[in-house]
Amino acid sequence: MAKQKPSVPKGTRDFGPEQMAKRTYILDTIKSVYKKYGFQNLETPTMENLSVLTGKYGDEGDQLLFKVVNSGDYLKKVTAKDLEEGAKHMLPKISEKGLRYDLTVPFARYVVMNQGTLSFPFKRYQVQPVWRADRPQRGRYREFYQCDADVVGTDSLLCEAEILAMMGEALTDLKITDHTIKLNNRKVLTGIAEAIGENGKESELCVAIDKLDKIGVEKVNEELIQQRGFSQDAVDKLSPIFSISGSTEDRIAAMKNMLATSEVGLKGLSELEEVFAFTAKMGVATDKVEFDVTLARGLSYYTGAIFEVKVNNANMGSISGGGRYDNLTGVFGLEGMSGVGFSFGVDRIYDVLEELDLYPKSAMETTKVMLTNFDDAGRDYSLPLLQKLRMAGVSAELYPDTAKMKKQMNFANKKGIAYVVLAWEDEISQGKYSLKNMLTGEQQLLSADEIVGLLK
Amino acid sequence: MAKQKPSVPKGTRDFGPEQMAKRTYILDTIKSVYKKYGFQNLETPTMENLSVLTGKYGDEGDQLLFKVVNSGDYLKKVTAKDLEEGAKHMLPKISEKGLRYDLTVPFARYVVMNQGTLSFPFKRYQVQPVWRADRPQRGRYREFYQCDADVVGTDSLLCEAEILAMMGEALTDLKITDHTIKLNNRKVLTGIAEAIGENGKESELCVAIDKLDKIGVEKVNEELIQQRGFSQDAVDKLSPIFSISGSTEDRIAAMKNMLATSEVGLKGLSELEEVFAFTAKMGVATDKVEFDVTLARGLSYYTGAIFEVKVNNANMGSISGGGRYDNLTGVFGLEGMSGVGFSFGVDRIYDVLEELDLYPKSAMETTKVMLTNFDDAGRDYSLPLLQKLRMAGVSAELYPDTAKMKKQMNFANKKGIAYVVLAWEDEISQGKYSLKNMLTGEQQLLSADEIVGLLK
Numbered sequence: 001m002a003k004q005k006p007s008v009p010k011g012t013r014d015f016g017p018e019q020m021a022k023r024t025y026i027l028d029t030i031k032s033v034y035k036k037y038g039f040q041n042l043e044t045p046t047m048e049n050l051s052v053l054t055g056k057y058g059d060e061g062d063q064l065l066f067k068v069v070n071s072g073d074y075l076k077k078v079t080a081k082d083l084e085e086g087a088k089h090m091l092p093k094i095s096e097k098g099l100r101y102d103l104t105v106p107f108a109r110y111v112v113m114n115q116g117t118l119s120f121p122f123k124r125y126q127v128q129p130v131w132r133a134d135r136p137q138r139g140r141y142r143e144f145y146q147c148d149a150d151v152v153g154t155d156s157l158l159c160e161a162e163i164l165a166m167m168g169e170a171l172t173d174l175k176i177t178d179h180t181i182k183l184n185n186r187k188v189l190t191g192i193a194e195a196i197g198e199n200g201k202e203s204e205l206c207v208a209i210d211k212l213d214k215i216g217v218e219k220v221n222e223e224l225i226q227q228r229g230f231s232q233d234a235v236d237k238l239s240p241i242f243s244i245s246g247s248t249e250d251r252i253a254a255m256k257n258m259l260a261t262s263e264v265g266l267k268g269l270s271e272l273e274e275v276f277a278f279t280a281k282m283g284v285a286t287d288k289v290e291f292d293v294t295l296a297r298g299l300s301y302y303t304g305a306i307f308e309v310k311v312n313n314a315n316m317g318s319i320s321g322g323g324r325y326d327n328l329t330g331v332f333g334l335e336g337m338s339g340v341g342f343s344f345g346v347d348r349i350y351d352v353l354e355e356l357d358l359y360p361k362s363a364m365e366t367t368k369v370m371l372t373n374f375d376d377a378g379r380d381y382s383l384p385l386l387q388k389l390r391m392a393g394v395s396a397e398l399y400p401d402t403a404k405m406k407k408q409m410n411f412a413n414k415k416g417i418a419y420v421v422l423a424w425e426d427e428i429s430q431g432k433y434s435l436k437n438m439l440t441g442e443q444q445l446l447s448a449d450e451i452v453g454l455l456k
Numbered sequence: 457m458a459k460q461k462p463s464v465p466k467g468t469r470d471f472g473p474e475q476m477a478k479r480t481y482i483l484d485t486i487k488s489v490y491k492k493y494g495f496q497n498l499e500t501p502t503m504e505n506l507s508v509l510t511g512k513y514g515d516e517g518d519q520l521l522f523k524v525v526n527s528g529d530y531l532k533k534v535t536a537k538d539l540e541e542g543a544k545h546m547l548p549k550i551s552e553k554g555l556r557y558d559l560t561v562p563f564a565r566y567v568v569m570n571q572g573t574l575s576f577p578f579k580r581y582q583v584q585p586v587w588r589a590d591r592p593q594r595g596r597y598r599e600f601y602q603c604d605a606d607v608v609g610t611d612s613l614l615c616e617a618e619i620l621a622m623m624g625e626a627l628t629d630l631k632i633t634d635h636t637i638k639l640n641n642r643k644v645l646t647g648i649a650e651a652i653g654e655n656g657k658e659s660e661l662c663v664a665i666d667k668l669d670k671i672g673v674e675k676v677n678e679e680l681i682q683q684r685g686f687s688q689d690a691v692d693k694l695s696p697i698f699s700i701s702g703s704t705e706d707r708i709a710a711m712k713n714m715l716a717t718s719e720v721g722l723k724g725l726s727e728l729e730e731v732f733a734f735t736a737k738m739g740v741a742t743d744k745v746e747f748d749v750t751l752a753r754g755l756s757y758y759t760g761a762i763f764e765v766k767v768n769n770a771n772m773g774s775i776s777g778g779g780r781y782d783n784l785t786g787v788f789g790l791e792g793m794s795g796v797g798f799s800f801g802v803d804r805i806y807d808v809l810e811e812l813d814l815y816p817k818s819a820m821e822t823t824k825v826m827l828t829n830f831d832d833a834g835r836d837y838s839l840p841l842l843q844k845l846r847m848a849g850v851s852a853e854l855y856p857d858t859a860k861m862k863k864q865m866n867f868a869n870k871k872g873i874a875y876v877v878l879a880w881e882d883e884i885s886q887g888k889y890s891l892k893n894m895l896t897g898e899q900q901l902l903s904a905d906e907i908v909g910l911l912k
Contacts, residue, residue: 006565006788009503009553014566017496017580024497036846038823038853040871041476045468045599046502046555046585047522052462066503069523069551071589075543083539087531094550095525097465099502109462110470119870121856124473129502133527143501156856165843281839332462367494379614383737387621390492397494400577400612414575415496 011134011142017366025363026174026349027127027147033170034125034149037162042124044106047097054098056105056331064132066142067095099131103148103343104328111152112332120153141347150341152328157271159340160305160324161278164289167309167320167342174349175358178313181288184295184306185272186323188255191265192293195258196230196237204228206296217242241293248276251291271304301325307342314352320344369419369435369455370412371398374405378423385421385433385448394455412438419455467590467598473822481819482630482805483583483603489626490581490605493618498580500562503553510554512561512787520588522598523551555587559604559799560784567608568788576609597803606797608784613727615796616761616780617734620745623765623776623798630805631814634769637744640751640762641728642779644711647721648749651714652686652693660684662752673698697749704732707747727760757781763798770808776800825875825891825911826868827854830861834879841877841889841904850911868894875911 008014015023031041047068054062077093100106103126111118127147134140149166151159164181171179186202189209193202208223215223221238224230240258244251252269259265272291279286297306304324311319322342329337353359369389371382382398389396399408412420422434427445435451436443446454464470471479487497503524510518533549556562559582567574583603590596605622607615620637627635642658645665649658664679671679677694680686696714700707708725715721728747735742753762760780767775778798785793809815825845827838838854845852855864868876878890883901891907892899902910 006508006568007505008501008565008569009505012501012503014501014569015499016566016570017498020497020499036849036851038826038851040473040822041471041480042473043471043476045464045470046587047465047468047599049463049465066527067525068555069525069547071522073543075539075546078539080536080539083531083534083536087529090531091525099524109464110472112462113464113470114472119867123853131502143503151856154856158854158856165846169846278839281836282843283840284843366496370494380737383734384739387738387740390621390625393492395492395494397579398614400607400610400614411575 009142011136011140013141013143018364021364021366022350022353022359023145023346025359026346026353027145029173030147030170030344031125031127033166033173036169037123037149037166039123039125039149039151042107042110042126043128044100044103044110044126046100046129048100048106048109050092050096050098052109052332053101053105057101061101064134065101066099066131066133067091068097068099070094070096100128101132102130103128103146104150104341107148107150108329109332111337112329112334115334121151121156121159122153123149123151125149139347139351145346147344147346148341149343150328150339152337152339155304155324155326155338157274157305158278160271160275161282161284163305163307163322163340163342164275164279164286165282165284167307168285168288170344171309174353175360176311176319176349176352176356179288179309179311179319180290182290182292182295182308182310183272183275184292185268185304186302186306187264187268187271187304188259188293189268189296191259191262191268192238192241194262194265196234198230198234201228201230204230209294210296212242212294244293248286248289248291251293255293268304275305297321297323301327303327305340311352314355316348316352316355318345319348319352364416365418366395366416367397368395368417369421369451370408370415370417371396371421372405372408372423373399373402374424375402377425377428381423381428382421382433385451388448388452389455392452392456394452421451465598467592467596469597469599474820477820477822478806478809478815479601479802481815482802482809483601485629486603486626486800487581487583489622489629492625493579493605493622495579495581495605495607498563498566498582499584500556500559500566500582502556502585504556504562504565506548506552506554508565509557509561513557517557520590521557522555522587522589523547524553524555526550526552556584557588558586559584559602560606560797563604563606564785565788567793568785568790571790577607577612577615578609579605579607581605595803595807601802603800603802604797605799606795608793608795611760611780611782611794613730613761614734616727616731617738617740619761619763619778619796619798620731620735620742621738621740623763624741624744626800627765630809631816632767632775632805632808632812635744635765635767635775636746638746638748638751638764638766639728639731640748641724641760642758642762643720643724643727643760644715644749645724645752647715647718647724648694648697650718650721652690654686654690657684657686660686665750666752668698668750700749704742704745704747707749711749724760731761753777753779757783759783761796767808770811772804772808772811774801775804775808820872821874822851822872823853824851824873825877825907826864826871826873827852827877828861828864828879829855829858830880831858833881833884837879837884838877838889841907844904844908845911848908848912850908877907 074094082090129143129145131143167181190202193205208220212220221235224235244254295306302323303326306323308318309320324340326338328339371386373379386396386398420436427433432445432447434443435446530550538546585599585601587599623637646658649661664676668676677691680691700710751762758779759782762779764774765776780796782794784795827842829835842854876892883889888901888903890899891902
């Protein structure tokens with residue numbers, strides 16, 4: 001076979017030991033919070049039937065699905081005429097499966113398929129990769145992990161309060177202390193559309209407002225008038241929302257004023273108040289939670305709360321988001337299943353921790369101690385200690401080949417090994433070992449049991 | 457959109473909370489052993505370029521690769537003539553990527569792409585799903601996890617000894633105590649081919665011997681003569697290997713006798729002796745390790761040790777296997793990289809633990825305590841305790857809706873929750889809570905701090 005220079009598909013990545021250690025630290029931290037709040041783990045298959053995926057993510061989403069060629073003679077249903085009709089026409093005849101695009105649709109499918117045996121409210125978390133045939137660019141990949149937690153089968157606003165608590169706790173555990181959790185409610189946005197005389201146009205309003213951070217108030221207004229058919233009067237009436245400030249109570253009071261005539265708007269505000277009442281009763285700090293009436297997240301399927309998290313001292317977009325949806329499973333035939341959920345962006349959190357230098361040393365630990373191998377006598381003398389360390393739960397390895405001191409020390413350094421054990425004639429004759437701390441360079445002459453006791 | 461009855465692709469599975477808890481227990485147990493022996497985690501992309509995958513698994517393997525349709529206009533390189541030439545001819549024009557078929561080839565690719573920065577010997581473990589378009593049947597899936605550990609860049613037989621130690625430790629940790637680790641060496645099989653006068657035919661010999669467990673000695677001999685061109689004399693000379701028994705020393709001695717004239721055969725036996733010498737020096741018990749001269753594993757790329765694990769008291773094939781290969785990365789242009797590795801079969805171990813009822817209760821723990829919700833007063837009274845429990849690290853949830861006692865108790869039972877907290881008027885008036893042990897039914901009246909202390 002010809003030798004080839006291998007590569008990975010564009011937009012995909014290998015995660016080597018250091019990256020895996022960091023990613024595992026992030027995921028373990030988040031998962032442990034999910035579990036503490038009663039969420040249970042779910043995994044769904046990488047491939048889903050295209051009938052499950054198609055039509056759930058809009059036309060653009062359908063384009064971005066990775067499709068899998070049918071097994072066996074995938075052309076058996078294809079005629080020359082199909083080929084003439086083109087790629088889009090022919091695709092369903094050669095492909096019935098696609099790669100998971102997100103974790104929400106597979107979750108909905110799972111709930112519907114297992115509705116008879118699941119206990120509701122069902123709290124599930126799911127941490128798996130998803131695939132999108134997006135144009136790869138800096139920070140955007142074709143394979144990336146999502147990290148979702150959702151509750152379905154209840155409309156209790158306690159769930160929203162718990163999500164605020166979980167977001168705060170996970171970020172605190174990750175030492176991302178300078179963050180803001182933004183909270184809004186879709187009903188408030190609906191109310192605003194009513195209050196400015198543009199009933200039913202909250203979707204258009206959301207899409208425009210969603211760009212506020214990027215393009216500013218002027219351009220948002222311009223877009224509303226020129227592209228989305230809003231009146232000048234409506235845009236004028238909208239303007240107060242961009243200058244709302246003060247405490248949560250102040251903001252809610254101001255909005256109550258603006259939405260006085262909108263029943264749905266007032267309902268949204270009272271839901272917000274109830275969420276904050278729950279956090280207060282639970283004793284969850286909300287000093288980092290901000291009611292942001294301009295938070296829209298452009299997603300038309302949210303029907304209640306909308307969440308988003310920003311890190312204030314890092315150069316990064318939102319690292320988490322979510323909201324309440326009233327009909328997650330309707331598309332698969334199960335109506336009235338209200339749910340609320342959110343997701344952490346693992347790749348973005350990875351970069352934030354990198355930028356702010358927040359990875360703890362313990363997360364980066366590899367093998368704790370390496371036993372050197374200078375000759376057969378030293379090696380054989382060290383082998384019982386090697387296994388003693390492991391039996392005591394200490395991660396240990398012996399350099400498998402006889403090699404020079406420098407080579408072995410370089411190896412230990414590069415692998416991030418904290419301690420090295422040396423056994424020359426001198427140590428052997430005393431029935432001891434030299435234990436070298438690779439960070440301080442300090443070296444101690446110790447017995448096997450002393451070393452095990454020290455490293456355990 | 458029309459309502460649809462959703463399903464998963466054949467040969468794939470959802471893993472719900474209980475299955476995930478069991479699988480996580482298995483994988484965490486295995487990973488923790490891997491880490492203790494100095495192995496580091498690697499993850500590679502789900503999709504690989506077909507140029508990396510094709511030709512590595514034989515013709516049958518190439519057929520079983522799941523191929524991904526190119527993004528965008530995947531037909532742009534296809535003509536009517538291509539269609540006429542058929543599926544196999546057209547495939548490379550519409551698909552450049554496939555799903556990972558195993559973890560070995562991606563590992564080899566990774567090593568070659570990162571040879572400049574990796575420190576050798578490189579010990580990596582990798583736990584990820586793989587995909588094969590096999591005909592689904594009982595116990596065989598199209599998506600399943602592999603769980604590999606390999607060392608590359610050394611030919612030290614210490615690695616073989618460590619693999620025996622790791623296999624034994626992982627199985628002991630999983631409480632699979634009645635197991636046999638079979639060990640052989642490819643060079644011994646080569647030596648046997650020489651000794652019976654069928655030089656160079658050890659591959660054919662391996663393929664036939666590999667079926668010994670399934671078809672018996674008679675059929676193996678028949679196959680060797682009728683299908684693989686072995687002489688009657690060769691088969692006669694082979695017969696002693698089927699009756700070898702006794703201690704490892706006895707077996708090696710018997711084989712030394714048989715292979716007295718085969719240099720490579722004797723080399724294989726001395727490698728085996730060296731491996732056992734290492735385990736003895738390390739203090740690793742080998743009472744469950746058996747030198748089995750008929751172990752072949754049909755894989756032509758093994759060049760030294762061959763491993764396989766069977767559970768003696770369960771109805772299951774091998775649950776682990778591996779071996780040494782001398783040229784893992786040669787196909788990608790990096791020669792002389794010797795390695796040795798093995799893998800645990802997660803699905804099979806799952807079934808064994810199920811059959812032998814070996815899952816520990818702790819692995820199945822979900823939420824530790826549920827707080828009930830009978831009315832707003834009781835709920836509000838319980839909310840501070842809820843968060844106090846979580847802050848103490850106790851997994852806790854409050855039933856989010858007001859509901860009847862029976863419904864909430866059923867929910868807790870079904871979710872496997874160990875304790876339930878009740879707060880009626882009576883408890884509230886005393887500033888206490890009733891804590892019910894769901895297993896024993898026992899109920900205690902306790903303060904919030906007492907409950908936290910008890911469950912922590």
